[in-house]
Amino acid sequence: MYIRPFDPWKSKLCTCPFKYTLNVYTGCDHACVYCYITSYIPKAFKVRTKEGLLPKLERELRKFDKRFIIALSYSSDPYPTVERELGITRKVLQLFKRHDVRCLLLTKSDIFERDIDLLSELKCAVGVTVTTVDEGKARLLEPNAPSPKARIRALKRAKEAGISVYARIDPIIPFYTWEDFDETLSALDFVSHITVSTLKLRPDSKKRMFAKFPSLMEKLWPLYERGERIGGYYYLPRGLRFKLLREAEKKIVEKGITFGSCREGYRSFPTCDGSHLVPL
16 A cells, blocks of 8 residues: 555654655655654665556545545655656646545655646645755755755745645754744745754664764754653653744744644644645
């Protein structure tokens, strides 16, 4: 089955409403230093296509309960570089249109701008992840992803086309992306919902972070050593985590934007993931 219930971590802190997920590709070439998929996807930064995806997906969609949402994509970005040539995600969206599927799309790319004509005809909400609007920091954190400016520009065009739009500011990294939070939020002040999440480290991502950001990690890792270990992840101490989330929430709500948090044990309203934006 390509369409599966969303619960990859079985985390006690996951507050997502019930939904399904579909990863159009296997792997993601954005190669973000903090990425978690390297813990469970072999050769995670190499993008592969899925054999027989489209005909198998169409068969699954014929039986799919249209009351539920399908999220694209949480383990592999639906718009890797190769999507410009292959157009597989666009073909998936065409199937969604044919079968009247409700869709929550999340990406760290601007390629989705190509599909705005199609997305505007779907029951969908479209979101982008922007870790920071500082272009230099973004290149270091997300070396192969399109620039934050390009993502935000594409999202604005989606909104102009009448599509519900949301964003993730994720991960919040103390001493690094948190320093730019106000500027990042200001650049996203046109969206309807923002989800935030603090940096959560696994042994593999911790190793990459130390290799790429040794000075930062000298300050950051002692905080994680004093923090919690939940579901295989290192978390910031609860007090510090909630302090950051409270500050982020206040700033977001002051702009008239609804707030969500992801796997934090903190509140969200009306949903953590923005799924409330998907039309019925």
